[in-house]
Amino acid sequence: MNKIICLFFTFLLIQSIFPYEKQKDGLIFQFKKTNETDLHLLKVQLIADNIVRIVSTPLNSFSNQKSLIIEKSDWNFSKWEEKENDNFVEILTSKLTIKINKENGKVSFFDKTGNLLLNEHANVSKIFTPAEVMGEKTFHIQQIFDSPEDEAFYGLGAHQNGVMNYKGHDVDLWQYNIVDVIPFLVSSKNYGILWDNYSRTKFGDIRDYQSINKVFTLYDAGNPGGLKAEYFTDENFKNLYTTQIESKIEHEHIDVNDPYPTGFNENVKAVRWSGELETNDSGVYKLRLYCSGYTKMWIDDSLIVDSWRQNWLPWTHFYNIETKPGQRHKIKIEWIHSGGYIGLRALSPSELDYKKLLSLYSDVGEQIDYYFIYGQNLDEVISGYRKLTGKVPMMPKWAMGLWQCRERYKTQDELISIVKEFRKRKIPLDNIVQDWFYWKEDQWGSHEFDKDRYPDPERMVKELHEKYHTRIMISVWPKFYVGTKHFDEFKKNGWLYMRNVEVGQKDWVGPGYVSTFYDPYSEGARKLYWNQINKKLFSLGFDAWWLDSTEPDLQSNLSFNEWLLRIGPTALGTSARYLNTYSLMNSKAVYEGQRKTKPNQRVFILTRSAFAGQQKYSAATWSGDVAARWFDLKNQIPAGLNFSLSGIPYWTTDIGGFAVEPRFENPTEKDLDEWRELNTRWFQFGAFCPLFRVHGQYPYREMFNIAPENHPAYQSMLKYDKLRYRLMPYIYSLTGMVTHKDYTIMRALIMDFGYDKNVLNISDQFMFGPSLLINPVTEYKARQRKVYLPAGYGWYDFHTGKFFDGGQTIIANAPYEDLPIFVKEGSIIPFGPEIQYSDEKPANPIRLYIYTGKDASFTLYEDENINYNYEKGLYSTIEFIYKESDKTLTIEKRSGSFPGMLKNRIFEIVYVSKEKPEIIDFQKDPDFKVNYNGKKVIIKLNNN
Structure with missing residues (x-):
C-alpha cells in the first residue's frame, strides 16, 4: 500500500505543481521535505458534516497502529466537495469549510457562513522532534493553533487545581490518583479537539519544571x-x-x-x-x-x-x-x-505566549492525529465526541440513588448492620460498597473472601437484595500478590508487569507484600481477568464493579521515569506510548466480560481513572483520594464540570473527602463542629452530582455516625437525600437523555449560557439538568454566598419561589441546612413520591412543578431500570410542553412501551410565577390533578 501511494504521488508530481490524492472520504497531501522533521504527508478525512480528522507526519507513510479510542475506520461520509485556487485547497461540507494551505499544509476551519473557528499558528504549527523514549525511536509531537484572547477552553478530564477555564494555564496530562486524563477539549467557540494520543500529553507550556x-x-x-x-x-x-x-x-x-x-x-x-x-x-x-x-x-x-x-x-x-x-x-x-x-x-x-495559543503536545508519536468537532452548542460538540468514541449505555436506575461506602467495612456482619440501620432510620439508600481487603491479608488478587470475617458472602449479597432491597458494589484491583494462584496464571502467559517483583517492592499491608499488576492490553489477559472475577465474585451476585487504582498506581511516589518502568512493557508497546489508557482497557475487560456472561444485566463500573471512549463501557469515574478539607471541596466543582465537558457524563466525588487530617480523627469540640459542617456542605453538593456517593477514611461517614439525629448536619443530609429520591423521575429521565440524545447531566454554565460572557470563568456554579442552578457552599461558617444568575432568563429561588431577573449577581442565603438553588424560568420539573430505594414503587403520582415566564418542555423517560431491553426499543417517553403565550400545559401522547409499564397514572400540577411564588411542598394540594392514560391532555393554567 505504501509503495502504491508513493507511485501515485510520483505521477501527480509530473502532472501538477501541488500533488494530492482524492479519496472517498477526504484528501491526502504530499509536501516536499527539506529537513527530516518537515511535514511530508497530511490527511484530511471527513467523518461527518461537522467532524474532520487531521493526520500529519514527517514520515513516508501514516501509522498503521490501531486506535484504542476510535473503533470505526470507514464512516462512509461522501457529502463533501473540494475546490482549489492558487493558495488553498478547500473542502466543503454543509456545516464546515476546511482550508489547506498549499505551501505549508496549515489547516483552518470555518463555519458555513465563513466565520473562522480555528486556524493553525502562522509561524510554527506542526512540530516533530526526533526522540528516543524507552528505547524506541519516535518523535515528540506538538500542534499549535492561534486562539483569540476572548476564547475559553474546558475539558481535558478532571484536575485538582481549581481551574475552570484553561486558557493561559498549563495542564500536564498523565494519570494520577486524583487526576483523570481525557485528551478532549472544548472551546467557548463551540468546537472540540479530540487528540488521539496515549502518551504523556501537555496543554499549554510543554517544558518541564x-x-x-x-x-x-x-x-x-x-x-x-x-x-x-x-x-x-x-x-x-x-x-x-x-x-x-x-x-x-x-x-x-x-x-x-x-x-x-x-x-x-x-x-x-x-x-x-x-x-x-x-x-x-x-x-x-x-x-x-x-x-x-x-x-x-x-x-x-x-x-x-x-x-x-x-x-x-x-x-x-x-x-x-x-x-x-x-x-x-x-x-x-x-x-x-x-x-x-x-x-x-x-x-x-516562555518564548511562546500561550495565552494567545492552543497547544497540544505528546511525548510519543509518529504522527499528529486529531479530530475537529463543530457544533451549534457544546452539547452538539460532545455528541460528536461520542459519535467517534462510543455512545453511553443506560446505567441501572439504582445507581442514581445514594451509595454508602467507607474505607472500609471489615466484616460481613458490619456491612449488613449498616444497611439495617439505614432501613431502620428510613434513610433512602440504594447501594452499599465493599471496599478493599475483604480477602486474607496475604491473598490480594485471589478475589476470595476471608471466611473468618465473611463466612458466607453469597448469603450476604442475597440478604441485601431480598431483605433490604439494596445493591452491592465490590472493589476489585488489577493487583496480584506473588504466590497467589491468580498471579501464577497471569505469569505463565507473560501477562504481568514484572519489574516491581524483580526489585522486591513491598506494599503497605502488614509486613508488606510483593505484588504487581496485570497487562490489560493483551486480549487474553483481559479474558483471564474477567474469568477470575466472574468465578470468584460475579457468580455470587454482586451488582457492580469498583475498579480501583487504574492509573495504574502500582507504587505511589516513584519518580515518573521509574513509574514508567514499573507499568510496562505492555502487549502493544512501551508504557510511555500507552501511558494514559490502562483504565480504558481494564474497563473494556469487565464490560465485555459481563455482557457475554449476563447479556441482559446492565454493567456498572466505577473507576479512579478515565480516558477517551471509556463511557462506552458503562464506566463512571470518581475524583480519587482527595483530602477532607474545604480547599478540596471547592476544587471538586471545576474538576467535575471539566470532566463532564470531556464527554464522559457520570462522575462523582468522595462526599466528605477521602483522606482525613489527624485533628478530625480525635476532634476537639471545635474540630467536630467543622467536621460536621464540612460533611454537610459536601453532601449537599453531592446530591446534585451525576452520582451520589459517600466515602472516606475514619471517622465513619454514615450520617448517623457524623451527627446525632437532632443535629442540623444529620437533618440536612437526610433532607437532601430525600430530595434526591423525590427527583428520581427528573434524574432518571436525564440518564435517558444521556443515552438517547448524548446529553450531559452536570453542566458548566458555558453549556447553556455561552452567549453570556460572564459565565466563562465561573467554577463554583452549575446546572443540574436543564432546570436547576446549583451553588455549593465551600467556606466554613458561610451563611450566604454570591450567585450569578445567567442573563436571558429569570430565576426562581427553589426554597422560597421568589423571582429574580437574570444577568445579575446576588447575595443568596445559605443557612447551614441548605445550599442556594435556583430554577430557570421556563422549566418543568417532575417529582416522584417519597421512596426508600429507587424501584420501591412506581413513580405515581408525579408532581409537576411548572416554572412559568418562558416556554418550557420536559420529556419523562422510563424503562425496565436494570436490563438492556431499551436497546430493542422497549422504553417509553411522555413529553410535557408549556406555552407561555396561552398558559397551557400539554401532556403529549405516550410514545413507546415496555413490560410492566404504568399505563394509568396521576400527574399533579403546580405552576409557579412571579405573582404566585411556590415552595416545594408535597403535602399541599396541587393546582391541578390529571388522570393520564397515555392519551394527549391539554390543561389551561389559571395565572390569576
Whole structure:
C-alpha cells in the first residue's frame, strides 16, 4: 500500500505543481521535505458534516497502529466537495469549510457562513522532534493553533487545581490518583479537539519544571547561593535542630530525593525555608510547589498556599510571579512533614505566549492525529465526541440513588448492620460498597473472601437484595500478590508487569507484600481477568464493579521515569506510548466480560481513572483520594464540570473527602463542629452530582455516625437525600437523555449560557439538568454566598419561589441546612413520591412543578431500570410542553412501551410565577390533578 501511494504521488508530481490524492472520504497531501522533521504527508478525512480528522507526519507513510479510542475506520461520509485556487485547497461540507494551505499544509476551519473557528499558528504549527523514549525511536509531537484572547477552553478530564477555564494555564496530562486524563477539549467557540494520543500529553507550556536554582538567583539574608533551611524538632517551629543553606528543594520521590540532614527522620518534625528569589529577565515566572503534610508558602509576605495532604499522595500548587530583572521577591515555606514529600520547582518566561495559543503536545508519536468537532452548542460538540468514541449505555436506575461506602467495612456482619440501620432510620439508600481487603491479608488478587470475617458472602449479597432491597458494589484491583494462584496464571502467559517483583517492592499491608499488576492490553489477559472475577465474585451476585487504582498506581511516589518502568512493557508497546489508557482497557475487560456472561444485566463500573471512549463501557469515574478539607471541596466543582465537558457524563466525588487530617480523627469540640459542617456542605453538593456517593477514611461517614439525629448536619443530609429520591423521575429521565440524545447531566454554565460572557470563568456554579442552578457552599461558617444568575432568563429561588431577573449577581442565603438553588424560568420539573430505594414503587403520582415566564418542555423517560431491553426499543417517553403565550400545559401522547409499564397514572400540577411564588411542598394540594392514560391532555393554567 505504501509503495502504491508513493507511485501515485510520483505521477501527480509530473502532472501538477501541488500533488494530492482524492479519496472517498477526504484528501491526502504530499509536501516536499527539506529537513527530516518537515511535514511530508497530511490527511484530511471527513467523518461527518461537522467532524474532520487531521493526520500529519514527517514520515513516508501514516501509522498503521490501531486506535484504542476510535473503533470505526470507514464512516462512509461522501457529502463533501473540494475546490482549489492558487493558495488553498478547500473542502466543503454543509456545516464546515476546511482550508489547506498549499505551501505549508496549515489547516483552518470555518463555519458555513465563513466565520473562522480555528486556524493553525502562522509561524510554527506542526512540530516533530526526533526522540528516543524507552528505547524506541519516535518523535515528540506538538500542534499549535492561534486562539483569540476572548476564547475559553474546558475539558481535558478532571484536575485538582481549581481551574475552570484553561486558557493561559498549563495542564500536564498523565494519570494520577486524583487526576483523570481525557485528551478532549472544548472551546467557548463551540468546537472540540479530540487528540488521539496515549502518551504523556501537555496543554499549554510543554517544558518541564526546573530546579529553582536554574531559574532564580537565591538569597539568604542578602547573600547569594541558596535559601536558609531551618530544621525543627517540634511542629511549632520553636526548637531548632540544625540550619543550612540549600540551593534547591527537591524531596519529591521514593527513588529520587535530595538528602536531608543527618538525623532528620529521628529528630525533625518541621522545616522552614526562607530567603529571596531574583530573576534575570522580565516576564511571568511560574512556581510549582509539590507537597504533602501541612504546608504554607508566602511570597512577598502574602500567604498563597495553606495546604494539607496525606503523605502518600502529595499534590501541586501553582503560582505566577510577574517580575523584572534584578527584582527580588521574598519567599517562605513552612512544612510539618510527618514523613512525606515536598519540592519546589520553577519555569522562566516562555518564548511562546500561550495565552494567545492552543497547544497540544505528546511525548510519543509518529504522527499528529486529531479530530475537529463543530457544533451549534457544546452539547452538539460532545455528541460528536461520542459519535467517534462510543455512545453511553443506560446505567441501572439504582445507581442514581445514594451509595454508602467507607474505607472500609471489615466484616460481613458490619456491612449488613449498616444497611439495617439505614432501613431502620428510613434513610433512602440504594447501594452499599465493599471496599478493599475483604480477602486474607496475604491473598490480594485471589478475589476470595476471608471466611473468618465473611463466612458466607453469597448469603450476604442475597440478604441485601431480598431483605433490604439494596445493591452491592465490590472493589476489585488489577493487583496480584506473588504466590497467589491468580498471579501464577497471569505469569505463565507473560501477562504481568514484572519489574516491581524483580526489585522486591513491598506494599503497605502488614509486613508488606510483593505484588504487581496485570497487562490489560493483551486480549487474553483481559479474558483471564474477567474469568477470575466472574468465578470468584460475579457468580455470587454482586451488582457492580469498583475498579480501583487504574492509573495504574502500582507504587505511589516513584519518580515518573521509574513509574514508567514499573507499568510496562505492555502487549502493544512501551508504557510511555500507552501511558494514559490502562483504565480504558481494564474497563473494556469487565464490560465485555459481563455482557457475554449476563447479556441482559446492565454493567456498572466505577473507576479512579478515565480516558477517551471509556463511557462506552458503562464506566463512571470518581475524583480519587482527595483530602477532607474545604480547599478540596471547592476544587471538586471545576474538576467535575471539566470532566463532564470531556464527554464522559457520570462522575462523582468522595462526599466528605477521602483522606482525613489527624485533628478530625480525635476532634476537639471545635474540630467536630467543622467536621460536621464540612460533611454537610459536601453532601449537599453531592446530591446534585451525576452520582451520589459517600466515602472516606475514619471517622465513619454514615450520617448517623457524623451527627446525632437532632443535629442540623444529620437533618440536612437526610433532607437532601430525600430530595434526591423525590427527583428520581427528573434524574432518571436525564440518564435517558444521556443515552438517547448524548446529553450531559452536570453542566458548566458555558453549556447553556455561552452567549453570556460572564459565565466563562465561573467554577463554583452549575446546572443540574436543564432546570436547576446549583451553588455549593465551600467556606466554613458561610451563611450566604454570591450567585450569578445567567442573563436571558429569570430565576426562581427553589426554597422560597421568589423571582429574580437574570444577568445579575446576588447575595443568596445559605443557612447551614441548605445550599442556594435556583430554577430557570421556563422549566418543568417532575417529582416522584417519597421512596426508600429507587424501584420501591412506581413513580405515581408525579408532581409537576411548572416554572412559568418562558416556554418550557420536559420529556419523562422510563424503562425496565436494570436490563438492556431499551436497546430493542422497549422504553417509553411522555413529553410535557408549556406555552407561555396561552398558559397551557400539554401532556403529549405516550410514545413507546415496555413490560410492566404504568399505563394509568396521576400527574399533579403546580405552576409557579412571579405573582404566585411556590415552595416545594408535597403535602399541599396541587393546582391541578390529571388522570393520564397515555392519551394527549391539554390543561389551561389559571395565572390569576
